[in-house]
Amino acid sequence: MKILAFDTSNVALSVAVLDNEHLLATQTTNIKRNHSSQLMPIIDQTIKTSGLDINDIDRIVVAEGPGSYTGLRIAVTTAKTLAYAVNAELIGVSSLALLAQNDTQDGIVAPFFNARQGNVFAGIYEKKGSKLTTLVEDQHISFEDLLNHINQIGKPVNFITTDFEDFRESIENTLVVPSSHLDGWNALPNAYFLGLMGLKKNELENVYTAVPQYLRVTEAERNWKDQHPNDVRSGSYVRQID
């Protein structure tokens, strides 16, 4: 099976092409450049370097979130349109579970992204070899609550994040279990791992209905729901008029 995998959920952009477990080509960038301009050219280069054509791809694996809303939309729109156009299977994988694969040792892993105002997008996983078990689902959570979850689990934790310095003080003050961390290069997404995760996953996404896992409703919708608790609509707010 030929696999195209990519992640643009944060500053880094990572693309890989695999033939089953075998890596054919990969490219990762970590520059504040526009993913919209960069993603398709890098997909094209990576596929060409692999000696393939986009029509040879059997399965597309995308990091579906959480992360930057714009980055997620670029990746998921590209993934679902490519999958539709070349009739490939579409698989979505958590951007955080992907980062957890960077840990080379077994144990508790807490990948997270800074979501501002003391909040993070985070999940807590237990890693045994390449197998991940979810202990706390990916969510938008205050960093304090994340540390409380980790304290409750009561085992040493490995944080994976490029935003470690923003939270160092908080960790030193609140965490009661031993901790270590991967940051910098070691906290960048690796699309090869994403391809491997997608190879093992059996739940296919529907190319029409697939959307990013934002893990957060918009502020406007949150406020509206607070003001209209009984206003429940069945079905979509979007109407086809032609």
Next chain:
Amino acid sequence: MGTSKLILAIESSCDETSVAVVKNGNEILSNFIATQIDSHQRFGGVVPEVASRHHIEQITLGIDQALKKAAVEPDDLDAVAVTYGPGLVGALLVGVSAAKSFAYAHNLPLIPVNHMAGHIYAARFVKPIVFPSLALLVSGGHTELVYMPAENVFKIIGETRDDAAGEAYDKIGRVLGMKYPAGKNIDELAHQGHDTFNFPRAMEHDDNFDFSFSGLKSAFINTVHHADQIGEELDRKDLAASFQQSVVDVIVSKTKRACEQLDIKQLILAGGVAANQGLRETLDSMIKKDLPELDFVKAPLKLCGDNGAMIGAAGYVAMQHGESADLTLNADPSLEFDWEPDAVR
């Protein structure tokens, strides 16, 4: 298929996800439109992040439906056209990402289209555009006069310095307690009332083709608030009629002057507010009376709002002129035509 050209056209700049298949730039084979109005009505206006999220729900379905309804296979297509600006950046990016992906997968040329050129080319579904031509573009985001000396050349000779006309309609609609978008409601109400308030006509006699609607909006709001304070009930029909008359008077008088000073053969009315009956009727009678030789083309009512078909029509012309984009194409939320304010002096 011979020499006929088929374009798949994608539009997602604001709150409509639309995908069309257009033949030779003047025949609509399909025009899928999914509107988000019901969603944004909750907030009294378009919320960009909500809009972007809705676009991604619809985009692939839209492509598939447009192709199926047109009974066209991807292999039959000659190009993919897409709106890359102006508009909401997150919304535009969904269309641009989808267009690039589809074009890449099917090895098709990618044609970047200015959304405003699209609005103008909605008129192409009525009749051919004759040059030199002038377009009056009125929408929720824009109010501008665009001079087209030749095919595929667009020069702005005047535009609003503050609110767009459609924006002013929505804002005063809110003051009158109307649902968003308020344009159609106000238009209907205006037809039942009279211009009794005589609101200001800003910049009507200035020596340029620019517009301003924020003073009118403020005058309207002050009038309503003042009446509220003294417990006076104002006639809503007359309020609507007075507001609309002020907007229409300024737009029509500036457009008339531009038509007279430029040696144009055709006037095109397009954009979301081009559906306004008051504006259509007043332009009709002005042209009949003062510019009887001028060919006046109104975008079809169904194509005044945002849609993919108009992007396909503009994309066809751009393609004929050799325009294309590569896979680095990005959204440009503040894209605009070149300015040529001195074109008529």
